Amino acid sequence: MRVPVTLKILALTVTTTAFYTIVGQLVPQKEVLPPKETALKKEMTQAEMVKAGKDIMEGKGICFTCHTLGKQGALRFPDLAGIGARAGQRVAGLSDVQYLAQSIYDPNAFIVPGFNPGMPVINKPPIGLTDDEIKAVVAYLQSLGGQVTVTMDSKLWPLDQAKAATAVPTKGPATP
Amino acid sequence: MKGRLALASIVVVAIAFGATFGLVRFLLGREYHPPLRSATEEPAPRQQALRDEAAAQAKADREKPYQEETYRRFPVVGSRVAVWVIAQLHLLFAAFVLAVPIFALIIEFIGWLNGDSRYDRLAHEFTRLLSVSFSLTATFGAFLLFMLVVLYPKFMNYLTHVFSPTFAPYVLLFFAEAFFLYTYYYGWGKFPPVVHLLLGLGLNIVGTGIMMIANAWLTFMMTPAGISESGAVISTWQAVHNYTWMPINIHRLIANVAFGGSVAAAYAAFKFLGAKTDEERAHYDWMGYIGNFVAICAFLPLPFAGYYLASEIYAYSQALGIQMMGGAFSWLFIIQAVLIGNLFLGANYYLWLGMGRVDAANRFQGYIKYLLIAVALCFAVWATPRSIIATVSETRAMGGASHPQLGYLGVMSAKNTAVNILILTTYVSFLLYRRSGRIPTVSWARLGNALQVAISGLAATVVIFLGVLGYFVEARVRIGLSVPQVGSVLFAMVAVTAIDVLMYRRAKSLGETHWGRIHPVSQYVLIFLAVTFTWMMGLMGYVRSGLRQHWHVYGVMRDTSVDAFTPTLGFATRVVSATVLAFFLLIGFVFWLASLSDRPARVHEPAP
Numbered sequence: 001m002r003v004p005v006t007l008k009i010l011a012l013t014v015t016t017t018a019f020y021t022i023v024g025q026l027v028p029q030k031e032v033l034p035p036k037e038t039a040l041k042k043e044m045t046q047a048e049m050v051k052a053g054k055d056i057m058e059g060k061g062i063c064f065t066c067h068t069l070g071k072q073g074a075l076r077f078p079d080l081a082g083i084g085a086r087a088g089q090r091v092a093g094l095s096d097v098q099y100l101a102q103s104i105y106d107p108n109a110f111i112v113p114g115f116n117p118g119m120p121v122i123n124k125p126p127i128g129l130t131d132d133e134i135k136a137v138v139a140y141l142q143s144l145g146g147q148v149t150v151t152m153d154s155k156l157w158p159l160d161q162a163k164a165a166t167a168v169p170t171k172g173p174a175t176p
Numbered sequence: 177m178k179g180r181l182a183l184a185s186i187v188v189v190a191i192a193f194g195a196t197f198g199l200v201r202f203l204l205g206r207e208y209h210p211p212l213r214s215a216t217e218e219p220a221p222r223q224q225a226l227r228d229e230a231a232a233q234a235k236a237d238r239e240k241p242y243q244e245e246t247y248r249r250f251p252v253v254g255s256r257v258a259v260w261v262i263a264q265l266h267l268l269f270a271a272f273v274l275a276v277p278i279f280a281l282i283i284e285f286i287g288w289l290n291g292d293s294r295y296d297r298l299a300h301e302f303t304r305l306l307s308v309s310f311s312l313t314a315t316f317g318a319f320l321l322f323m324l325v326v327l328y329p330k331f332m333n334y335l336t337h338v339f340s341p342t343f344a345p346y347v348l349l350f351f352a353e354a355f356f357l358y359t360y361y362y363g364w365g366k367f368p369p370v371v372h373l374l375l376g377l378g379l380n381i382v383g384t385g386i387m388m389i390a391n392a393w394l395t396f397m398m399t400p401a402g403i404s405e406s407g408a409v410i411s412t413w414q415a416v417h418n419y420t421w422m423p424i425n426i427h428r429l430i431a432n433v434a435f436g437g438s439v440a441a442a443y444a445a446f447k448f449l450g451a452k453t454d455e456e457r458a459h460y461d462w463m464g465y466i467g468n469f470v471a472i473c474a475f476l477p478l479p480f481a482g483y484y485l486a487s488e489i490y491a492y493s494q495a496l497g498i499q500m501m502g503g504a505f506s507w508l509f510i511i512q513a514v515l516i517g518n519l520f521l522g523a524n525y526y527l528w529l530g531m532g533r534v535d536a537a538n539r540f541q542g543y544i545k546y547l548l549i550a551v552a553l554c555f556a557v558w559a560t561p562r563s564i565i566a567t568v569s570e571t572r573a574m575g576g577a578s579h580p581q582l583g584y585l586g587v588m589s590a591k592n593t594a595v596n597i598l599i600l601t602t603y604v605s606f607l608l609y610r611r612s613g614r615i616p617t618v619s620w621a622r623l624g625n626a627l628q629v630a631i632s633g634l635a636a637t638v639v640i641f642l643g644v645l646g647y648f649v650e651a652r653v654r655i656g657l658s659v660p661q662v663g664s665v666l667f668a669m670v671a672v673t674a675i676d677v678l679m680y681r682r683a684k685s686l687g688e689t690h691w692g693r694i695h696p697v698s699q700y701v702l703i704f705l706a707v708t709f710t711w712m713m714g715l716m717g718y719v720r721s722g723l724r725q726h727w728h729v730y731g732v733m734r735d736t737s738v739d740a741f742t743p744t745l746g747f748a749t750r751v752v753s754a755t756v757l758a759f760f761l762l763i764g765f766v767f768w769l770a771s772l773s774d775r776p777a778r779v780h781e782p783a784p
Contacts, residue, residue: 005449012700013760016707017753023514024749027507032742034726034735065498076498114650118494124405126731127495 035060040132046139046148053140056133061122063137069144077119078112084146094159096146100138101156104129123157131156246330247737255327256739257751260721262323264714264755265762266316268435271428271713272763273313274383275436276302277360279470281376288369298463302440303361304770310357312762314350328737331728338402338409339393342416346389352382384429391424392416397729398720399492407732419492423485424720430481431716434474435709441467442706443767445699448692457692464702465530465691471709472523472602476669479595480662489723496723496730501588504742505719510561511749513591515712517555520598522705524551527605529698535687537612550601557594560585584647592658593643596665600636603669607676614683624679628672635668710759714752722748 038055057063063080070081088096091110102109107119122129122137129137134157135150142148150156219227250258280302287295324332336343356379363372395418402414409415444464451457490497499505528544531537560582584590607628616624639661646654724730726740734740 005446008700009446009449009703012703013707014757016704017711017756020511020515020708020711021749021753023511024752025746027510027745029744029746030504031744032504032725034740062495062499065495065503077494118490120493120495124731126493126727 035062038133038136040136040152042152044136044152046151049136049139049150049152050143050148051140052133053136053138053143056129056137057140060133061127061129061137066118076115078115080141080144082145084142084144084148087141087146096142097138097150097154097156098159100141101134102159104134104137105157105159244330244333248327248329249738250323250327254739255323255737259320259323259327260718260751261755261758262316262320264717264752265759266313266320267717268710268713268755268759269309269313269316269762270387271432272436272439273306273309273357274387274429275432275434276306276309276440277357277376277379277383278433279437279440281373281380283466284376285373288373294462297459298466300364301463302467303364304773305440305443305766306357307361308766308769309763310354312766328728331733334407334729334733335393335396338396338415339412341412342389342392346386349382349386349389353379353386356382387428387432388421388425389416391428392418392421394721395420395424398496398724399489400729400732403732407729419488420485423481423488427478427481427485430474430478431713434471434478435713437467437470437472437474438702438706438709439467439763441465441471441702443467443770445702446767447771448699449696454692459691461533461692461694464699468523468526468702468705471705472606475519475523475709476599476602477666479599480666483658483662493730499725500719500723504725505723507561508715508719508745508748510559511745512712512715513555513558515708515715516595516598517551517559518708519705519712520551520602521555522701522708524548524602524605526698526701526705527602527609529695529701530609531612532695533691533693534609534613534689537609537687540608540612543608547601547605551598554594554598554601557585557590558598560590587647589643589646589654589657592646592661593639596639596661597636600632600639600665600668603672604632607672610676611680613687613689614680614685616679616683618679618681621679624675628675631668631671631675635664638664707756707760711752711756714755715749718748718752 036059038052038059040052044052066077068075068077068079068081071079083100084096087099088094090099090112091102094102099110103119104122107121108117111117120127123131123134132152135152135154138150138156139148142150247255249255280299283295283302284299287293287299356375360372360375360379363375366372367375392415396415399419400415401418402411402416403409441464444460444467448457448460448464451460486497486500489500501509524547531540618624642657642661646657649657722742725742726735727733728735
């Protein structure tokens with residue numbers, strides 16, 4: 001029996017499409033939901049702030065889309081392991097809290113040597129963290145090798161007001 | 177018997193009617209009647225309650241506040257999928273309508289220059305597919321607009337706020353497009369050639385203008401500009417001229433030509449397979465070859481346009497770029513790798529099969545296996561993911577989510593190298609096809625050949641060297657390496673072509689090219705390529721749009737609908753497939769309509 005050409009073309013079209021659909025089912029299937037809000041209270045302890053900051057960085061802040069934690073090699077953005085120890089020594093005249101606050105509110109003010117500018121302003125959309133959320137993030141970053149000094153009552157921005165939350169700069173390696 | 181049945185029917189109907197009438201009377205008789213009252217006008221309690229209820233409703237209606245709807249729901253599949261499918265169908269037809277006039281004009285121009293009427297006929301046949309496609313494009317465009325206005329009123333209100341000054345030019349250009357398109361098609365052979373060519377040029381300019389305006393709207397959604405922090409428009413021109421506008425204009429223009437060429441080649445294949453005479457087969461074989469040639473020529477520089485677009489996305493927002501290549505959409509590029517690998521394999525296979533048309537082409541057959549090995553290796557590298565799904569024990573055994581050796585092939589350095597070598601290999605396939613059946617007669621032929629080999633080899637060496645170097649340098653240096661990689665391949669293609677054209681100017685023919693003498697499988701390859709191109713357009717359209725994730729306008733207007741999440745890639749590919757099948761059903765209808773003009777008209781016999 002001779003199969004009509006039209007039928008053969010139809011079969012080829014359906015088979016090709018089905019093949020690509022199957023390929024689409026073979027890759028990892030993941031739904032990406034809008035970021036969840038992390039509940040913050042004014043009377044949070046520093047330990048609670050550190051935990052909330054970690055959640056925010058992994059979620060709404062999408063920090064780990066670019067940054068890594070404990071990775072070495074040719075990185076696109078600075079690795080954050082030990083940042084709590086390094087932050088106070090990055091920029092002369094800036095304490096760890098001031099440096100971390102500046103990195104978030106005005107990220108292009110200082111670029112870590114060897115890297116390109118590229119970090120967005122975190123308190124503006126599309127990320128749009130609130131001041132309280134940024135305090136929690138700073139607490140978490142301080143906890144990565146440093147001492148947490150920031151509290152929910154701290155004022156981080158503008159920079160001159162961040163002095164209130166400043167601790168004695170911690171010692172640590174100067175490289176990223 | 178029939179009489180009895182009729183009588184029985186009448187009786188049954190009469191009984192049923194009587195029963196219904198009686199039932200209605202019975203029910204009406206049981207309605208509440210107020211008691212007989214004296215001369216007072218006091219209404220019965222039930223009547224009063226009904227009046228109060230009506231008054232309350234009237235008051236509520238009068239005081240109902242106006243509330244602007246943010247979203248409306250589309251039944252069953254939801255608003256997002258409905259808009260997605262219609263937008264994709266509109267874009268596919270629009271791409272086809274924009275692309276065909278570009279290469280039809282070029283072919284007509286070549287025919288006018290060399291006086292070969294075959295080119296004119298070919299160009300005319302390509303444009304035959306346009307008129308119905310144009311109507312379908314407009315219909316789907318109107319459908320899409322209604323869907324957006326109905327389902328996403330607040331978002332459309334915002335886009336109108338930003339882009340209302342662009343609407344009038346868009347409509348005017350659309351009228352001009354209709355004028356040029358129909359005059360170009362129906363005026364074929366009716367105007368002096370130069371006037372007709374100018375009409376075609378006008379059609380292309382207007383079509384490109386329409387595309388650029390529409391591109392401004394969609395690129396603004398991804399990389400908004402020209403607005404205040406609250407989203408108020410400051411400059412419409414800046415909103416139009418946002419980060420990704422020009423890269424998308426360039427990318428779409430090239431991709432449209434590739435897609436249009438492949439669909440036109442599929443039309444030729446459809447006609448070839450149904451041809452009854454050798455003459456028809458020869459004509460449609462040639463048409464398919466030209467369509468595919470156009471598609472592949474446009475396809476080769478497409479990855480470079482893609483780099484430009486991606487670099488502008490990174491320049492606008494590193495987070496957006498990383499989301500695309502390393503986040504939620506990273507696996508989508510593995511699917512894309514399968515598609516591109518198939519396109520290269522199909523394109524090369526078609527060229528190799530095409531050597532069967534040419535006498536004495538078998539002297540190049542020996543090279544094909546090496547080209548196939550190169551294509552297969554590059555395909556394998558491109559399709560290798562950086563990280564793979566593995567069980568805990570497998571991950572431990574590998575020492576991480578990436579394979580200790582194969583993981584190195586998953587990064588951009590390897591993939592850039594693979595695609596550049598793929599492009600170079602396909603170009604070599606084309607070069608062999610071009611040379612088959614001819615021998616150069618120029619005195620410097622040996623030197624020319626050596627130069628061509630040296631340039632191609634040097635380009636391949638540069639590509640591989642820079643690819644390896646990418647593993648050992650900082651990120652900012654590595655990103656920049658793709659430019660010299662691309663540059664060396666482009667240089668090689670231009671230089672080798674220039675040498676080849678000069679070298680084969682007065683070449684000796686070893687045999688003829690027999691159009692139509694090709695294995696029928698080649699025609700199915702053309703259809704396969706068209707389906708693959710279409711599917712890839714659907715997939716890449718999804719990533720471009722889906723990249724915004726839970727934003728209608730990135731960073732400005734958040735999606736708060738029930739669809740404010742990024743679906744799985746499996747779901748996305750199912751939607752893409754449904755759209756592609758719908759497109760091919762419709763384009764099949766266009767092909768059928770275009771074929772009707774070849775059929776002889778029915779002869780009507782005069783009425784007796």
